Amino acid sequence: MTSTLASALTPAPRFPPRARPLRCRSCGADRAAAPVAICGQCLGPLDPVYDPARALPDRATIAARAPSLWRYREWLPFEGDIVHSLDTGFTPLLETPRLARRLGVARAWVKNDTVSHPSLSFKDRVVAAALNAAAAFGLETVGCASTGNLANAVAAHAARAGLEAWIFVPHELETGKVVATSVYRPHLVRVRGTYDDVNRLCAQVADRFGWGIVNVNLRSYYGEGSKTQAFEIAEQLGWRLPTAVVAPMAGGSLVTKLHKGFGEFREAGLVAGEHPRLYGAQAEGCAPIVRLVERGDDRIVPEIPKTIALSIAIGNPADGVYAARAIRTTGGWAQAVTDAELVAGIRVLAEDAGVFAETAGGVTIAAALALARGGRLRPEDEVVLCITGHGLKTIEAVSGVLPEGPTIAPKLREVAALVEASGAR
Numbered sequence: 001m002t003s004t005l006a007s008a009l010t011p012a013p014r015f016p017p018r019a020r021p022l023r024c025r026s027c028g029a030d031r032a033a034a035p036v037a038i039c040g041q042c043l044g045p046l047d048p049v050y051d052p053a054r055a056l057p058d059r060a061t062i063a064a065r066a067p068s069l070w071r072y073r074e075w076l077p078f079e080g081d082i083v084h085s086l087d088t089g090f091t092p093l094l095e096t097p098r099l100a101r102r103l104g105v106a107r108a109w110v111k112n113d114t115v116s117h118p119s120l121s122f123k124d125r126v127v128a129a130a131l132n133a134a135a136a137f138g139l140e141t142v143g144c145a146s147t148g149n150l151a152n153a154v155a156a157h158a159a160r161a162g163l164e165a166w167i168f169v170p171h172e173l174e175t176g177k178v179v180a181t182s183v184y185r186p187h188l189v190r191v192r193g194t195y196d197d198v199n200r201l202c203a204q205v206a207d208r209f210g211w212g213i214v215n216v217n218l219r220s221y222y223g224e225g226s227k228t229q230a231f232e233i234a235e236q237l238g239w240r241l242p243t244a245v246v247a248p249m250a251g252g253s254l255v256t257k258l259h260k261g262f263g264e265f266r267e268a269g270l271v272a273g274e275h276p277r278l279y280g281a282q283a284e285g286c287a288p289i290v291r292l293v294e295r296g297d298d299r300i301v302p303e304i305p306k307t308i309a310l311s312i313a314i315g316n317p318a319d320g321v322y323a324a325r326a327i328r329t330t331g332g333w334a335q336a337v338t339d340a341e342l343v344a345g346i347r348v349l350a351e352d353a354g355v356f357a358e359t360a361g362g363v364t365i366a367a368a369l370a371l372a373r374g375g376r377l378r379p380e381d382e383v384v385l386c387i388t389g390h391g392l393k394t395i396e397a398v399s400g401v402l403p404e405g406p407t408i409a410p411k412l413r414e415v416a417a418l419v420e421a422s423g424a425r
């Protein structure tokens, strides 16, 4: 082996990135970068602060970069080299003409995070950001309070990064979500209670042990990962904006950050035109953000979740107020759907687009159909549907309602009988 080749194969040493400083979204107080959950002055949420004078890339520069969410690194809260989860992001945007026809809109696309790398949900985006924040702060143990997908993502990303992971979930969770977490051998702890109980416990855990709980004391950095879904949609549409986006809501972070992401790309001059109308979707059995949008006031009324859409069953959503504001200021709306409607939504998406989504995806499709029936989606609309997690994680939702298919002897005449009975020839 020549010395040139040897040096090409030896990775350059990587130093952890530096995290951007923080500012309170509520009172504007500034503070240094740190693993902290809330503002010390007013308990408001903290956001990373970017240097307004930093150099921003143009379309061609971004397009020439590797197909991961780090191609938008100037809008992510780190400086220096990224050390973890380098290959997450840039999932497909699929045009779905049959779904467009069913919705009665001009065009429709699925933003397909069911195939997100490595854990098959959009939570890979936020965990990619959070683990680099953990690296910036020198934290060797990470964790989360999760409704399932975040557990999968933290366990997978931490395994690859060589970090210890402590994962807390409500005791009632789909088998797929539990198995797709425990296979990575994190410390998986089931808590008797709802997600909101788990979340409260994790706030205490973060304080007591000084770990990086991705959606608690690393939340400011974590949330920024969600913006990359907006960036990708704009780029994949050919540097254009859709007129409407429908997305599921749990804590309300994704919708809040879609608003921020589209806004940042408009501000940077990378896309022109109006901000897409944002539509948020929840299950009837846990719809505190939908109810807030409907009431039009500014306070979440917490709910006790009762739905099969467990991944988005958060009764007291941390970013609910901000999601509702994003929805209102863009001229969108929020829609709740029943469990039966979400199951039908999963089937529609599979049959029309060839995409198998988990329950949250069914909520998005069912909500889009309801919004179209109610006249909120219009014939001239170009709609993006955010499909955030894979159907194999929640097979319980549909396995009981699908036709099983006949079992036959390996005989051609038995097939012929089936073909005849089916009416085909």
Ligand SMILES: *Cc1c(COP(=O)(O)O)cnc(C)c1O
Pocket (backbone or CB within 6 Å): 121, 122, 123, 149, 150, 248, 249, 250, 251, 252, 253, 254, 255, 311, 312, 358, 360, 361, 388, 389
């Ligand atoms: C977490 C999650 C969401 C939305 O989460 P927010 O807390 O609102 O950002 C949507 N879909 C799936 C599948 C999720 O796991």
Ligand SMILES: [Zn+2]
Pocket (backbone or CB within 6 Å): 024, 025, 026, 027, 028, 029, 039, 040, 041, 042, 043, 044
């Ligand atoms: Zn504050």
